[in-house]
Amino acid sequence: MRISSKAFRFVDLFAGLGGFHVALDELEGSGVFAAEWEPTLKALYKVNFGIDAWGDLNDLGSDEIIARNVPDHDVLTAGFPCQPFSKAGDQLGFKDTSQGNLFFKVHDILRVKRPRYFILENVPNILKHDGGRTKTTIIRMLEKLGYSVDVEHFSPHEFGIPQVRDRAYFVGSLEGLDHFEWPAKRKDPTEIHSVLRHDVLSRRAIPEQTLRAIDMWGDFLRRSPAALKLPSFPIWAMEFGATYPYEDETPSGVWARRPGWGLRQMGLKGSFGQSLECTIEEQVKRIPSHANRAGDFCFPQWKRNFIRQNREFYQANRSWIDPWLAQWKPQDFYSSFQKMEWNAQGEARDIDNFVLQMRASGLRVKRPTTSPSLIAFTETQVPILGANLTGKRRYMTPAECAELQCLGGIQLPASDLDAYKALGNAVNARVVKAIAERLLHGLIRSTSTITHDLEPLRATA
Ligand SMILES: C[S@@+](CC[C@H](N)C(=O)[O-])C[C@H]1O[C@@H](n2cnc3c(N)ncnc32)[C@H](O)[C@@H]1O
Numbered sequence: 431m432r433i434s435s436k437a438f439r440f441v442d443l444f445a446g447l448g449g450f451h452v453a454l455d456e457l458e459g460s461g462v463f464a465a466e467w468e469p470t471l472k473a474l475y476k477v478n479f480g481i482d483a484w485g486d487l488n489d490l491g492s493d494e495i496i497a498r499n500v501p502d503h504d505v506l507t508a509g510f511p512c513q514p515f516s517k518a519g520d521q522l523g524f525k526d527t528s529q530g531n532l533f534f535k536v537h538d539i540l541r542v543k544r545p546r547y548f549i550l551e552n553v554p555n556i557l558k559h560d561g562g563r564t565k566t567t568i569i570r571m572l573e574k575l576g577y578s579v580d581v582e583h584f585s586p587h588e589f590g591i592p593q594v595r596d597r598a599y600f601v602g603s604l605e606g607l608d609h610f611e612w613p614a615k616r617k618d619p620t621e622i623h624s625v626l627r628h629d630v631l632s633r634r635a636i637p638e639q640t641l642r643a644i645d646m647w648g649d650f651l652r653r654s655p656a657a658l659k660l661p662s663f664p665i666w667a668m669e670f671g672a673t674y675p676y677e678d679e680t681p682s683g684v685w686a687r688r689p690g691w692g693l694r695q696m697g698l699k700g701s702f703g704q705s706l707e708c709t710i711e712e713q714v715k716r717i718p719s720h721a722n723r724a725g726d727f728c729f730p731q732w733k734r735n736f737i738r739q740n741r742e743f744y745q746a747n748r749s750w751i752d753p754w755l756a757q758w759k760p761q762d763f764y765s766s767f768q769k770m771e772w773n774a775q776g777e778a779r780d781i782d783n784f785v786l787q788m789r790a791s792g793l794r795v796k797r798p799t800t801s802p803s804l805i806a807f808t809e810t811q812v813p814i815l816g817a818n819l820t821g822k823r824r825y826m827t828p829a830e831c832a833e834l835q836c837l838g839g840i841q842l843p844a845s846d847l848d849a850y851k852a853l854g855n856a857v858n859a860r861v862v863k864a865i866a867e868r869l870l871h872g873l874i875r876s877t878s879t880i881t882h883d884l885e886p887l888r889a890t891a
């Protein structure tokens with residue numbers, strides 16, 4: 431049965447928050463089926479879109495079950511789980527039996543239901559995974575079903591949205607792709623201001639230690655002479671004053687070679703210039719965590735470079751760094767707070783002008799042109815807005831992160847942590863809309879509505 435007032439019918443597999451749904455809703459599509467196994471997201475999908483989503487897609491276990499449960503549709507969308515192909519995961523790909531084979535489920539549904547079009551989304555690494563063989567397998571399998579297939583990668587910042595988040599999009603059509611052109615990538619700069627809401631209060635205070643670490647690095651920037659180009663390598667304060675070996679030998683190598691004395695009586699210093707005239711157990715604590723792992727007998731070249739560059743930088747700048755060390759005592763901070771990445775070369779050195787993010791690799795300071803890519807953030811990794819951006823240092827709110835995904839019009843999970851996680855997994859609705867309106871030839875009413883504007887997409891329940 432066709433729903434007459436709607437232009438076309440679509441299904442949203444691995445639906446999450448419903449980024450595909452929001453985009454296709456804008457094009458007057460009608461969602462007729464969704465699948466999402468995570469209970470909070472499943473319940474939220476009902477609230478936002480009025481659809482009782484199917485649970486585990488693996489339960490669509492045979493052609494017959496698919497035919498019975500998945501309604502006829504014109505467009506299939508799926509952001510199939512990306513961990514098996516992500517650089518951050520173990521890259522098992524199709525061999526990951528729990529998640530990697532879900533592509534085959536998408537394939538089964540396409541084979542049984544034969545919608546005219548599909549749009550699939552995944553991490554860009556899927557294009558390089560297994561030396562390109564994963565991409566070739568996906569395309570070949572889809573072509574065998576009769577689809578013309580193309581793939582391209584896009585990031586929201588290429589659509590005027592202040593988030594860098596590269597993702598691969600596969601499109602397919604049973605009617606060829608002669609009519610289809612990928613949207614153009616815009617090059618003009620973006621500004622995080624476009625998603626900030628000045629009337630909101632962040633629900634969660636920034637921990638005291640984090641604020642102090644920001645102040646500490648703010649003071650470091652302020653003290654640095656204007657004529658000095660700040661390092662583009664990560665600044666590792668624990669290397670200031672350290673002289674332990676790292677080129678031909680490592681601390682672990684010395685501990686293995688001199689089991690009684692270790693680094694004692696060698697005239698060497700640990701992190702922040704601490705004495706190493708102590709037991710081996712104590713020496714381990716006085717060597718930075720990036721250099722004290724047991725059995726680590728040879729550091730990779732990048733690590734050697736960072737250690738050498740930091741030590742040279744310190745020696746050349748002791749006149750202003752020593753008073754900074756004496757005032758702030760960075761050795762009393764968590765070790766990740768002892769590192770800073772300055773990604774704002776050439777800008778005025780006021781830390782409150784920037785977007786800040788506490789990462790395991792240190793405090794990242796970046797220009798307010800884009801937000802860090804939304805990932806399934808832990809609470810400590812949520813971007814912090816400097817005081818000059820919003821009046822007071824605060825975390826970006828889930829509502830602002832939703833704007834980065836062009837999902838500003840839907841209800842989010844009640845817990846902030848769940849909301850950040852779901853937004854980090856979601857597809858950007860504007861990018862999907864831009865692709866879909868060029869792909870769904872003959873299904874959408876007019877091509878004159880092609881998206882160039884920046885107004886937020888709104889979902890209709
Ligand atoms: C990469 S996210 C896709 C997010 C979605 N496109 C959006 O805009 O929010 C993958 C989603 O698939 C869900 N998922 C993973 N395995 C599943 C399965 N076997 N059946 C149903 N849903 C699954 C996850 O809970 C997650 O929400």
